[in-house]
Amino acid sequence: METLSTAKSHGGVQGVYRHLSEATKTQMTFAVFVPPQAERGPVPVLWYLSGLTCTHANVMEKGEYRAAAAEHGVMIVCPDTSPRGPDVPDEPDNWQFGCGAGFYVDATQEPYAANYQMATYVRDELPALVAKNFRADMSRQSIFGHSMGGHGALTLALKNPGRFKSCSAFAPIVQPSTAGWSKPAFEKYLGPDEATWRAYDATSLIADGARFPEFLVDQGSADPFLTTGLRPGLLEEACKAAGIPLTLTLREGYDHSYFFISSYMAEHVAWHAARLRA
Amino acid sequence: METLSTAKSHGGVQGVYRHLSEATKTQMTFAVFVPPQAERGPVPVLWYLSGLTCTHANVMEKGEYRAAAAEHGVMIVCPDTSPRGPDVPDEPDNWQFGCGAGFYVDATQEPYAANYQMATYVRDELPALVAKNFRADMSRQSIFGHSMGGHGALTLALKNPGRFKSCSAFAPIVQPSTAGWSKPAFEKYLGPDEATWRAYDATSLIADGARFPEFLVDQGSADPFLTTGLRPGLLEEACKAAGIPLTLTLREGYDHSYFFISSYMAEHVAWHAARLRA
Numbered sequence: 073m074e075t076l077s078t079a080k081s082h083g084g085v086q087g088v089y090r091h092l093s094e095a096t097k098t099q100m101t102f103a104v105f106v107p108p109q110a111e112r113g114p115v116p117v118l119w120y121l122s123g124l125t126c127t128h129a130n131v132m133e134k135g136e137y138r139a140a141a142a143e144h145g146v147m148i149v150c151p152d153t154s155p156r157g158p159d160v161p162d163e164p165d166n167w168q169f170g171c172g173a174g175f176y177v178d179a180t181q182e183p184y185a186a187n188y189q190m191a192t193y194v195r196d197e198l199p200a201l202v203a204k205n206f207r208a209d210m211s212r213q214s215i216f217g218h219s220m221g222g223h224g225a226l227t228l229a230l231k232n233p234g235r236f237k238s239c240s241a242f243a244p245i246v247q248p249s250t251a252g253w254s255k256p257a258f259e260k261y262l263g264p265d266e267a268t269w270r271a272y273d274a275t276s277l278i279a280d281g282a283r284f285p286e287f288l289v290d291q292g293s294a295d296p297f298l299t300t301g302l303r304p305g306l307l308e309e310a311c312k313a314a315g316i317p318l319t320l321t322l323r324e325g326y327d328h329s330y331f332f333i334s335s336y337m338a339e340h341v342a343w344h345a346a347r348l349r350a
Numbered sequence: 351m352e353t354l355s356t357a358k359s360h361g362g363v364q365g366v367y368r369h370l371s372e373a374t375k376t377q378m379t380f381a382v383f384v385p386p387q388a389e390r391g392p393v394p395v396l397w398y399l400s401g402l403t404c405t406h407a408n409v410m411e412k413g414e415y416r417a418a419a420a421e422h423g424v425m426i427v428c429p430d431t432s433p434r435g436p437d438v439p440d441e442p443d444n445w446q447f448g449c450g451a452g453f454y455v456d457a458t459q460e461p462y463a464a465n466y467q468m469a470t471y472v473r474d475e476l477p478a479l480v481a482k483n484f485r486a487d488m489s490r491q492s493i494f495g496h497s498m499g500g501h502g503a504l505t506l507a508l509k510n511p512g513r514f515k516s517c518s519a520f521a522p523i524v525q526p527s528t529a530g531w532s533k534p535a536f537e538k539y540l541g542p543d544e545a546t547w548r549a550y551d552a553t554s555l556i557a558d559g560a561r562f563p564e565f566l567v568d569q570g571s572a573d574p575f576l577t578t579g580l581r582p583g584l585l586e587e588a589c590k591a592a593g594i595p596l597t598l599t600l601r602e603g604y605d606h607s608y609f610f611i612s613s614y615m616a617e618h619v620a621w622h623a624a625r626l627r628a
Contacts, residue, residue: 080603136417331357335359
C-alpha cells in the first residue's frame, strides 16, 4: 500500500492511499480519515460508498464528515466507485456505466468480469487491507453511501448482516434492477438473466428473505432523480412487508448534490456512532 | 446579476452568481450562502477572501462553513480572486500572478490596470451588488480569508476599520511586499515604487498608523510556506508595536490546505458571529 497524501484535519489525519488490487487487477485509490482517538487504540470503521461519476475524492472534499468523525471517534473509509486505467473496458461517454459506475457488483460478463469485481473488492479485499494498515476495530463496522453508493451500502448490509452494526443512505438507488440509469449496466455486467441481478438489488434481496436490523435514509424532495432512478417508496414498501424498521425522511427542497449530503452528514455519522458503541 | 446555480444546504441556500463588473471590465463569479435566518430579515455579512489559484468555488466546496453560518445566522460571500477571461492579461504558467492571483490590489501598471482592480471590486462594487440583491444587513460586516485572501482581509480591515466589525485569517501573507511569491506580482501590478506597495501590506499599514480593534489568526505549523511566504511573526511584531490585540495560534501539524482551513472554520465563524451580534 502506497501513501499518496496525508493531511491533519479536525485533529485526525485525512489520507489518500493506493494499492494493486487482486480483485480488480488495477491500482485502486481510496481515502481514510483516522480520528484522533486512534492514538489511544483501535476505532470503529464507517464505510462510505460514493455515487455515479465519483472517485474517493468527492466526498473527501465536499462531504464534511471529518468534524463528526473526530467528535465520535470513527474512522471513515471511502473507496473508489470502479476500477480505472487504460486497460479497463469503459464507455467514456456514458456516465452510467464503466469507470465511475461499478455499481458494487462482481461482473460475470466479458469483457468486464476481469476488472469489475467491486463487490469482492469492497466486501473483502479493502477491509483486509484497512485492518492490516490502520488502527481499525474490525469487530465494529458500519456502512453508508449516496445514490449508487446508497445501493451499495444497502445491498452489502443485507448480504452481510453480521458484519455491519448499522446501515444508512443518502438518496439511494433502492431498486437498480428496474431503474433506467442502472438496468443497462446490470445487463452488461451481469448478463441478460435478471434472476442474477436480484443479489444486487436491495428490494429484491429483502423480498428474497434478506434482513437487516434497521435502515436510516434521507432523501431530498427536489432531487431530480427522485421519481425515476431513486424511488425510495419502493424501499419503504419492501421494508414494511418484511418488518424492517426504516426511518425515511424526505428533506424539503434538497437536491442530489453534496450540498444535500453534507447537510445531513453529521446526523448520519452520529447515528452510526451510537450503534457502533452499543 | 445572473444566477448560475442554487442549492439548499444546511437549511439555507448556497448560490453562485455572475455579473459584469465595472471595476474589472469582466464577468465576475461569486458565491453567497444565505442562512435560514434571512427568511425573517436581513442577516450580517461575513466576507471570505480566497488564496492563490482559487476561484469562488474552492472554499464553497471544501471550506465547511455552511453548518456554522446556518447556526449563527451569518451570510457568507466568497468572491473570485482575480478577473478572468480571454482578454485579461495573464501569465498562464505562473500561479503567483495574473488570473487566480489578483492580490486584492488596484493595479496601476499597464497592461494590468484595466482589469486588475480587485481592491475596488471587493471593497465597493461587490458589496453594493450584495446589498441590492440579498437580505444583507450591511451595517454588520466582517471579513476573513486564507493566505493571499488573509492578506486581503487584513489590509481591507486596516483600511476600512469602521466598515468591519471583525477580521480573522487562516495562514495569511502578512508582509506581501517582501515575500518571494508576492513581490514580483506587486511590482507588475503597482510598479517599481515600493512606497505604493505599503497600502497593500498589513505590516506596513500598521507601521504607517492604520489600526483595527483586534485580529484572530490561525496558522498551521506544518505549512510549507510558514517561514517563507507567510511569516506570521512579522504580524505579531507589528501588532505588538501598535498595541493591536492579536490572537495568533500555531496549530501543530496542520498544513496550508483546506483540510486545515475547514478544521478551524467553525471557530472563526462563531468568533465573527459574536462580534457581529455585539
